[in-house]
Amino acid sequence: MSESSPDFYDLEELLEPEEIEIRDRVRAFCEKEVTPRINDYWERAEFPFELVPKLAELGIAGGTIEGYGCPGMSNVAAGLVAAEFARADGSVGTFNGVHSFLAMQSIAMLGDEEQRERWLPAMARMERIGAFGLTEPAHGSDAVGLETSARRDGDSYVLNGQKKWIGNGTIADHVIIWARGEDGAVGGYVVDKGTPGYEARVMTGKTALRAVWQAEITLHDVRVPAQNRLANCRSFKDVSLVLDRTRYTVAWRALGLATASYELALAHALRREQFGSPIAGYQLVQDKLARMLAEITAMQLMCWRLSKLADAGRMTAAMASLAKMNHAAKARAIVADARDILGGDGILVDHHVARHHADMEAVFTFEGTDSVQALIVGREITGLSAISGRRPERR
Numbered sequence: 425m426s427e428s429s430p431d432f433y434d435l436e437e438l439l440e441p442e443e444i445e446i447r448d449r450v451r452a453f454c455e456k457e458v459t460p461r462i463n464d465y466w467e468r469a470e471f472p473f474e475l476v477p478k479l480a481e482l483g484i485a486g487g488t489i490e491g492y493g494c495p496g497m498s499n500v501a502a503g504l505v506a507a508e509f510a511r512a513d514g515s516v517g518t519f520n521g522v523h524s525f526l527a528m529q530s531i532a533m534l535g536d537e538e539q540r541e542r543w544l545p546a547m548a549r550m551e552r553i554g555a556f557g558l559t560e561p562a563h564g565s566d567a568v569g570l571e572t573s574a575r576r577d578g579d580s581y582v583l584n585g586q587k588k589w590i591g592n593g594t595i596a597d598h599v600i601i602w603a604r605g606e607d608g609a610v611g612g613y614v615v616d617k618g619t620p621g622y623e624a625r626v627m628t629g630k631t632a633l634r635a636v637w638q639a640e641i642t643l644h645d646v647r648v649p650a651q652n653r654l655a656n657c658r659s660f661k662d663v664s665l666v667l668d669r670t671r672y673t674v675a676w677r678a679l680g681l682a683t684a685s686y687e688l689a690l691a692h693a694l695r696r697e698q699f700g701s702p703i704a705g706y707q708l709v710q711d712k713l714a715r716m717l718a719e720i721t722a723m724q725l726m727c728w729r730l731s732k733l734a735d736a737g738r739m740t741a742a743m744a745s746l747a748k749m750n751h752a753a754k755a756r757a758i759v760a761d762a763r764d765i766l767g768g769d770g771i772l773v774d775h776h777v778a779r780h781h782a783d784m785e786a787v788f789t790f791e792g793t794d795s796v797q798a799l800i801v802g803r804e805i806t807g808l809s810a811i812s813g814r815r816p817e818r819r
């Protein structure tokens with residue numbers, strides 16, 4: 425949505441000046457700091473720690489949260505930021521998504537005033553990093569069935585269980601562990617770095633988002649002060665509220681990956697000559713490029729409207745799911761076409777598309793798979809839930 429990226433319908437006219445400013449700030453940062461060095465980190469499966477202080481200077485941590493040193497940006501601006509990071513690199517986008525949205529939003533939405541004051545300012549400065557521990561080895565799509573337990577013992581809670589796929593779980597200062605209390609209700613418990621019994625191991629062998637780390641976590645009698653239980657989380661429904669509020673940014677991230685792949689494919693097609701002419705001059709290649717642009721333009725419009733609805737407090741869970749489902753599927757097809765247009769170069773990490781192609785697979789799955797999003801939308805439009813099968817309702 426600017427001169428240097430596909431904006432076929434002049435959607436930039438729909439943006440507020442401060443939204444354009446923040447998008448351009450993130451874009452300039454990514455062009456200078458992320459794109460030139462990320463392939464190397466991705467190939468080595470290393471997290472670019474050197475970027476964290478620079479990300480902090482950008483002043484974007486906390487996204488839409490108001491106060492506590494957070495930028496309080498509009499949902500459109502937050503979406504543009506998410507798309508710009510993804511356009512440069514899915515791993516860096518995921519790091520920010522986990523910290524700014526999943527972790528900080530959990531505290532902002534489900535903590536009380538004292539907890540927000542205690543944790544958010546240092547997280548907004550990125551002096552403290554957050555993580556969001558929901559998924560377990562046996563509970564992914566059905567996270568509602570989570571088995572990690574929290575037992576009250578005097579002034580503490582004692583946590584036991586296992587978590588899997590937890591972004592930033594090995595490096596975070598504050599890990600929000602979602603666990604089931606003795607009354608059966610799910611609560612959020614903030615585990616601070618160094619707490620005995622908390623063991624996190626970086627997951628290896630990933631073929632996507634290689635430059636950001638997810639953790640497998642074991643919690644063995646982890647003692648958390650009672651004041652670290654998020655005060656306003658009463659049940660799993662509250663956790664879902666956080667996920668609903670962050671899911672629309674994943675739709676924007678799919679748009680970012682699709683945009684980058686389209687731009688790279690177009691540039692390559694204009695440069696690469698076969699049979700004596702640029703491949704961009706061949707009808708079949710133009711057909712692919714035109715269809716990619718059509719999907720990207722539709723995705724931009726949906727993203728913008730969804731964020732406007734969020735700004736007005738009218739975005740429902742199913743609205744966010746519809747965009748995540750649609751955009752992840754469309755972006756997945758676009759990055760695959762881009763990979764094809766680059767020929768053999770499409771599987772060389774130096775050309776960037778290979779990385780986007782691989783990273784898109786993770787975006788397709790996390791924060792609710794394609795099928796789960798479809799089931800959320802299906803429940804909304806039919807009034808019938810096909811999600812839970814025969815599993816009894818859990819709190």
Ligand SMILES: Cc1cc2nc3c(=O)[nH]c(=O)nc-3n(C[C@H](O)[C@H](O)[C@H](O)COP(=O)(O)OP(=O)(O)OC[C@H]3O[C@@H](n4cnc5c(N)ncnc54)[C@H](O)[C@@H]3O)c2cc1C
Binds near residue numbers: 559789790
């Ligand atoms: C890179 C990455 C980062 C992540 N980061 C985090 C994080 O920071 N914190 C966190 O808590 N989690 C995180 N996750 C976990 C993520 O949210 C889960 O992977 C996701 O919810 C899917 O769960 P699963 O992998 O166990 O797949 P499963 O739930 O086992 O799904 C396998 C397949 O079954 C299908 N399926 C499941 N249920 C149904 C149904 N009712 N009807 C039809 N089909 C169904 C799914 O659509 C999918 O195709 C991350 C995952 C990845 C890959």
